Amino acid sequence: MSAEPSEAPGASGPAGTSGAARPPLRRDAERNRRRIIEAAREVFRERGLGATLDDVARHAGVGVGTAYRRFANKEELIDALFDDMAETVHTLTEEAAADPDPWHGLASCLERVCELQSFDRGLREVMLGSGRGPQRQERMRALVRPALDQLLARAKEQGTLRVDVAEYDMPMIQLMVATITERTGHPDLWRRYLRLLLDGLRARPEGETEPLPVVPLGDDELMVSLSASSEREAKAAAQAHAQAQTQAHASGLKTR
Numbered sequence: 225m226s227a228e229p230s231e232a233p234g235a236s237g238p239a240g241t242s243g244a245a246r247p248p249l250r251r252d253a254e255r256n257r258r259r260i261i262e263a264a265r266e267v268f269r270e271r272g273l274g275a276t277l278d279d280v281a282r283h284a285g286v287g288v289g290t291a292y293r294r295f296a297n298k299e300e301l302i303d304a305l306f307d308d309m310a311e312t313v314h315t316l317t318e319e320a321a322a323d324p325d326p327w328h329g330l331a332s333c334l335e336r337v338c339e340l341q342s343f344d345r346g347l348r349e350v351m352l353g354s355g356r357g358p359q360r361q362e363r364m365r366a367l368v369r370p371a372l373d374q375l376l377a378r379a380k381e382q383g384t385l386r387v388d389v390a391e392y393d394m395p396m397i398q399l400m401v402a403t404i405t406e407r408t409g410h411p412d413l414w415r416r417y418l419r420l421l422l423d424g425l426r427a428r429p430e431g432e433t434e435p436l437p438v439v440p441l442g443d444d445e446l447m448v449s450l451s452a453s454s455e456r457e458a459k460a461a462a463q464a465h466a467q468a469q470t471q472a473h474a475s476g477l478k479t480r
Contacts (some may be wrong), residue, residue, distance in 0.1 A: 226438075253294070258451055259286060260290075261308070262284075263285075264305055265305060267279055267346075267348070268282050268345070268346025269344045269346045273298075273349045274463075276298065277291055277298045280301065306360050306364075309340075310363065310367055310368075313340075313364070313368055317333055317371040318371045320333035320371070321371040321375040326379040326382050326384070326385075327384035329379075330425075333375070335415075335418060338401045338418055347402075348402050349378075363439045372394065376389065384427055384438075385425060385426070385427055386427045390439075392439075397418075397421055400421070
């Protein structure tokens with residue numbers, strides 16, 4: 225990428241946390257901010273949240289000081305990424321809820337969200353993991369749940385969605401589908417298994433389906449468990465990345 229553009233005096237200052245009012249930035253400062261966010265999306269997509277803010281700054285072609293003026297730490301950068309992703313998922317869910325055919329809306333929404341996740345390791349970790357995972361989950365649920373509840377209710381009324389499907393089943397399906405790409409590396413294989421899962425969501429005449437097992441955890445407990453799991457993965461990735469950098473540095477010293 226090209227050299228870092230300079231920022232006008234007075235454009236610096238700590239970035240606001242997600243949901244808080246942030247004073248408008250000068251054009252050059254806002255350009256750098258968007259540049260850092262896009263670089264973070266690319267870096268986290270490939271390496272997950274184990275990547276550092278310094279890694280993101282290098283990928284963006286800006287100085288480390290510029291990155292830290294825009295974002296005091298990596299969590300603030302992740303918050304900015306999360307807000308972009310949450311708005312995208314919210315838009316997709318509202319479009320699905322407005323579909324005249326609720327089953328088509330539900331299937332299309334799941335497919336489009338899974339497509340976003342198909343090769344984006346960072347997206348799943350941003351949604352569920354890292355230090356503020358539970359708070360981000362709560363914000364996402366508050367944003368998306370009204371339209372999602374409406375969509376699920378309409379599909380059940382239509383008779384196309386089985387009546388024992390719950391709201392928390394949707395992120396679980398997304399997680400399962402994302403794992404297929406993560407484990408196999410095949411970019412479109414997930415589509416086959418999403419189709420199988422959608423077939424399992426369909427309502428059938430009475431007696432042709434077995435009732436779904438009762439989940440031993442409540443909705444909130446289930447989502448907290450998911451967040452804790454992703455946070456452990458993110459920490460393990462960060463440790464592996466740090467160890468690789470240490471080994472590379474030691475190897476470089478030996479060759480001198």
